[in-house]
Amino acid sequence: MTLAERSEWAITVLSTLRQRPTASKARRSKSTKPYVETESQLNILDAETSILSTVRPKVSAALKKLDARTVGNLIYLFPRRHNEVVKISALSPGEDQTIVASLWEARPTQLGRSLKGTETVFGDETGNIRIVWFNQPYLVRHFKPGRRYVLSGRVSIFRGHRTMDSPSYEELTESSALEKLVEHGHLFPIYPLTEGITQQTMRKIVREALSKAVSHAKELMPSGILQRNRLIALGKALWQAHYPDNIEAYETARRRLAFDELFILLLRVLYFRTKSNVAESSISLFPPEGALETFISSLPFELTNAQKRVLEEVTQDLISSKKPMSRLIQGDVGSGKTVIALAALVTAATSSFQSAIMAPTEILAEQHFLTVTNLLQGLTEPSVKQHLISIRLPPYSKPILIGLLLGNTPARAKRELQAMLYEGTLDIVIGTHAIIQENVSIPNLALAIVDEQHRFGVKQRAALREHGKQPHMLVMSATPIPRTLTLTLYGDLDLSTLDELPPGRQPIRTKAVGPERRSAVHDFVRREIASGKQAFFIYPLIDESDSINARATIKEHHRLSTDIFPDLQIGLLHGRMPTSEKKDVMDRFRSGELNILVSTAVIEVGIDVPNATVMLIESADRFGLAQLHQFRGRVGRGSQTSYCIMIAESPSEDAKERLLAMEKITDGFELAEVDLQLRGAGDYFGTRQSGLPNLRMARLADTNLLSLAREEANILLESDPELSNHPLILNEINEMRDTIAGEAG
Ligand code: ADP
Ligand code: MG
Numbered sequence: 023m024t025l026a027e028r029s030e031w032a033i034t035v036l037s038t039l040r041q042r043p044t045a046s047k048a049r050r051s052k053s054t055k056p057y058v059e060t061e062s063q064l065n066i067l068d069a070e071t072s073i074l075s076t077v078r079p080k081v082s083a084a085l086k087k088l089d090a091r092t093v094g095n096l097i098y099l100f101p102r103r104h105n106e107v108v109k110i111s112a113l114s115p116g117e118d119q120t121i122v123a124s125l126w127e128a129r130p131t132q133l134g135r136s137l138k139g140t141e142t143v144f145g146d147e148t149g150n151i152r153i154v155w156f157n158q159p160y161l162v163r164h165f166k167p168g169r170r171y172v173l174s175g176r177v178s179i180f181r182g183h184r185t186m187d188s189p190s191y192e193e194l195t196e197s198s199a200l201e202k203l204v205e206h207g208h209l210f211p212i213y214p215l216t217e218g219i220t221q222q223t224m225r226k227i228v229r230e231a232l233s234k235a236v237s238h239a240k241e242l243m244p245s246g247i248l249q250r251n252r253l254i255a256l257g258k259a260l261w262q263a264h265y266p267d268n269i270e271a272y273e274t275a276r277r278r279l280a281f282d283e284l285f286i287l288l289l290r291v292l293y294f295r296t297k298s299n300v301a302e303s304s305i306s307l308f309p310p311e312g313a314l315e316t317f318i319s320s321l322p323f324e325l326t327n328a329q330k331r332v333l334e335e336v337t338q339d340l341i342s343s344k345k346p347m348s349r350l351i352q353g354d355v356g357s358g359k360t361v362i363a364l365a366a367l368v369t370a371a372t373s374s375f376q377s378a379i380m381a382p383t384e385i386l387a388e389q390h391f392l393t394v395t396n397l398l399q400g401l402t403e404p405s406v407k408q409h410l411i412s413i414r415l416p417p418y419s420k421p422i423l424i425g426l427l428l429g430n431t432p433a434r435a436k437r438e439l440q441a442m443l444y445e446g447t448l449d450i451v452i453g454t455h456a457i458i459q460e461n462v463s464i465p466n467l468a469l470a471i472v473d474e475q476h477r478f479g480v481k482q483r484a485a486l487r488e489h490g491k492q493p494h495m496l497v498m499s500a501t502p503i504p505r506t507l508t509l510t511l512y513g514d515l516d517l518s519t520l521d522e523l524p525p526g527r528q529p530i531r532t533k534a535v536g537p538e539r540r541s542a543v544h545d546f547v548r549r550e551i552a553s554g555k556q557a558f559f560i561y562p563l564i565d566e567s568d569s570i571n572a573r574a575t576i577k578e579h580h581r582l583s584t585d586i587f588p589d590l591q592i593g594l595l596h597g598r599m600p601t602s603e604k605k606d607v608m609d610r611f612r613s614g615e616l617n618i619l620v621s622t623a624v625i626e627v628g629i630d631v632p633n634a635t636v637m638l639i640e641s642a643d644r645f646g647l648a649q650l651h652q653f654r655g656r657v658g659r660g661s662q663t664s665y666c667i668m669i670a671e672s673p674s675e676d677a678k679e680r681l682l683a684m685e686k687i688t689d690g691f692e693l694a695e696v697d698l699q700l701r702g703a704g705d706y707f708g709t710r711q712s713g714l715p716n717l718r719m720a721r722l723a724d725t726n727l728l729s730l731a732r733e734e735a736n737i738l739l740e741s742d743p744e745l746s747n748h749p750l751i752l753n754e755i756n757e758m759r760d761t762i763a764g765e766a767g
Contacts, residue, residue, distance in 0.1 A: 066235050067094030074234070076226045084218035085227075096231035097239065100263055100279075100718050101211035104272065105174055111148035113177045113184050116672055120174040120210045121146065121186075122194060128165035140165070144173065153186050170194045172210055174221055178672075190221030199229065203265040209272065211264050228264060236260050242750040243282060247734050253278045263719070277727065280719040284731040290755045292735055293745065304346035304494065305468045309372035313418040317368050320400050321361065328522035329358055335518045336366050340469070340494055347469075347494035353520030354690035355655025356527070359498045360393055360630075362520075363471050366496055371449040372418040375468035377493075378451045384428045384601050385608055386473065389630060391426040391452045392612075409435045427453040427462070430601045471496040500652070500690075529688050530658040534642065534668040534681035543638065543667050544586055550636050551590060551617045555662070557636035559620045560653055562644045578640070579620040587618065595621040623649065632660035642668030643677035647697040650684050 066073075071093060072082040085091070090099050105120035113119055123144035131141040133156060140161040141154050153173070155161050165171075175189025194201050204210060213224040241256045248255075254262075259278040266272035314337070318325065325333065332351060339347035353359050363379055370377035381387040395402055395411055403412045403421060409431060412421045425439045425448045442448035446466045470493045497515065535543065547557050559582070561575040579594040593607040593616040611619045612631055619634075623645075637657045642650065650668065658664035668681055683696045720727070738748070745752040 065238055067092060067238050069093050071096060074227060074230045076230045081219055084216050087216040088214060093231045093235045096228055097235055097260055099228060101213050103212050104209040105212055107208040109148040110146050110151050115177050115179050115184060118176050118674060120172060122170060122172050124170050125165055125167050127167055128162050130159045130162050151184060155188055174210060174212060192222045192225060209266050232261060232264060242754060251730050253281055276719050280724055281727055281731055283720045284728050285735055286754055288732050289735040292739055293755060303343055306343035307340040307370050307373040307375060307468060309369050310418050313372040313415045314369055316415045317365060321397055326522045326524055328520045329362060332518040332520055333362055333365055336362060337369060340369055346492050348515050349518055350497045350499060350515040351518045352499050355500050355652060356523055356659055357520035358524055359520060363498060366469060367450045368415060370469040371422045372415055376446060376449060376464050376466040377469035378464060378467060379471040379473060380453060380455045381473045384454055385604055387428055387453050388605060394424055422449045424450040427451055467493050469494045473498045526661040527658060528663050530654055530664045530666050532666040532685050534670060534685060537669060537671050540669060547636055555635040556633050557618045557638060558634055558656055559618055560639045561622060562641050575620060575622050582620060590617040591615060592618045592620055595619060597622060629656055630659055635662050635664040637666045639668045642681060643670040643673035647680050647683060647693055651690055651693050
């Protein structure tokens with residue numbers, strides 16, 4: 023391959039890493055759904071959710087936020103959990119519970135001067151409960167006294183009596199389909215929600231989807247596999263996953279669906295591993311003696327032993343001409359992955375090759391660019407341009423040019439950078455994946471680094487290997503994937519682990535408190551700021567929360583700056599801001615001009631501001647452990663004592679355990695294991711933050727199932743290595759690529 027061919031190829035490959043799914047691909051985003059439509063068939067599974075009679079246009083838009091675009095997606099939108107019906111007398115405050123009760127009365131009520139509501143009394147054989155829906159006087163018309171209803175919601179105490187806070191309600195009459203579905207078990211599904219969809223709406227929608235579409239779901243598992251592993255039929259499993267007869271039936275259904283997921287996942291890794299014909303040779307990056315040493319000795323700190331070890335592993339790969347590097351660096355937040363990446367980049371540059379590092383967001387790309395300037399102060403040459411710096415690494419004689427190329431780089435600068443890349447005069451390019459899609463050609467590319475990239479699929483990695491000469495690949499991930507799973511997911515990558523934090527780091531003091539301590543916390547923040555420190559305040563984004571209780575970040579920012587800290591400089595960062603504004607706010611926070619940065623989860627990955635010592639997380643019960651840990655990793659990056667304070671209004675039992683785990687455990691990998699134990703089916707894998715494929719039913723604790731699935735995958739590949747006798751399965755495996763690449767960043 024010529025250099026030009028190689029670069030063109032590399033660009034094609036790399037750009038697929040960032041391809042947004044097209045509409046039709048996105049529709050299949052339930053990656054492991056075990057059916058495949060044929061072309062001739064206009065399948066209801068692929069129809070938009072709006073064809074269902076229970077789905078109004080607004081709801082259809084909201085469903086997309088839950089990744090449910092099609093009817094087929096809906097039947098795979100599994101409940102977060104099931105609530106077993108409890109008696110009214112057994113309701114316990116703070117829990118999210120479900121009752122089945124008869125309505126005694128419902129009447130409109132005046133709750134304040136302008137606040138109207140609906141007041142109801144429900145009862146079962148153990149007692150009565152008064153429930154008020156605020157702001158919804160029209161509900162009166164829906165309720166029919168004498169009928170039975172299913173009510174699910176958070177139990178609380180009002181004036182000494184138990185009540186439920188705006189519970190979801192569904193009528194449960196003798197004749198309703200719902201009654202039949204739950205006649206044995208009285209297990210009610212609790213679905214993930216998003217703004218604009220209530221629990222009762224979701225239940226109705228999913229029931230309609232199930233009754234119309236389950237029979238069309240294609241069984242792609244060979245019958246031999248089903249028999250050998252005592253797996254129930256797909257249709258039955260799907261129904262039971264939503265409306266199980268009892269807990270055992272649910273478990274049987276979950277087992278079947280989890281098997282499908284694990285089987286496809288493993289088969290995919292094995293299939294592409296055997297297919298990938300590992301290149302016989304690669305570009306050997308051999309820097310002049312001393313250049314890398316110059317880089318390392320100019321750093322303002324000593325590398326940790328873990329960094330030294332990992333860097334050694336990386337440079338060995340780069341020097342070798344046997345095969346291109348395919349390496350994953352895993353390291354907890356703050357373990358210092360960036361320096362390793364930089365060392366690899368300068369290794370390529372001083373070997374006279376080009377290299378690129380791609381970050382998932384512009385803020386992060388920008389930050390990497392700044393890091394180079396800051397870390398290598400003694401080596402940088404005065405720069406005339408914002409997007410270009412030049413460093414010297416003697417004894418390498420030429421200056422090394424480093425460019426920052428973002429989607430919003432001004433056109434002229436962009437053209438200049440692109441020209442330099444094409445001519446080979448730009449040695450290192452820092453940017454997002456977007457740069458690679460915009461007709462950028464990097465003829466001399468020898469190393470591509472993907473930072474904080476969690477969803478980098480096995481198929482892309484295999485594709486990289488399919489070519490003769492190809493750039494070395496380095497993937498860096500801060501998602502602590504439980505060790506038990508690493509091999510399954512990254513079986514085709516070599517693994518380096520940064521298992522040591524830089525010295526001098528003090529454990530971040532972590533505390534969960536109730537809202538009554540908020541003003542004390544604010545006082546504390548004020549004191550930290552008075553001594554020159556900075557703070558992050560995180561709020562869950564209203565769009566992403568499933569409750570009206572979530573504090574709107576924008577409103578909070580306003581309140582904080584006018585009422586609470588009128589004398590301080592407070593910045594606001596959220597996902598819907600234009601990039602230039604985001605950048606501006608980040609710059610001002612980095613430079614210390616802003617004392618507090620109020621942010622949504624945007625901040626989550628990678629931000630490095632060592633002077634920030636306080637991470638305050640509001641509504642902390644709404645975040646998963648992996649996410650909380652990522653937030654916490656934003657502080658404690660310098661040598662000063664740092665604090666992570668989590669405020670939770672009235673956390674559920676699950677949330678309490680998460681917060682407790684955060685207080686006790688600082689190690690990300692250890693937390694990941696705890697996370698697994700705390701989470702139920704369809705939860706751990708399902709969360710985007712987990713950085714794992716979108717598995718819904720499989721649990722890591724399913725080690726038994728995992729080995730059965732692996733065995734079957736091996737058997738299948740032995741008898742049919744090309745999967746030519748299993749086109750449905752092959753198709754499924756191929757489809758998965760789009761999902762994983764499409765979800766990136
Ligand atoms: P992450 O692994 O989360 O990407 P970074 O690479 O952003 O971590 O590093 C976190 C912080 O630690 C940065 O401010 C970086 O400069 C600093 N750092 C990295 N390595 C060391 C080290 N060996 N000693 C001291 N500080 C270090
Ligand atoms: Mg990082």
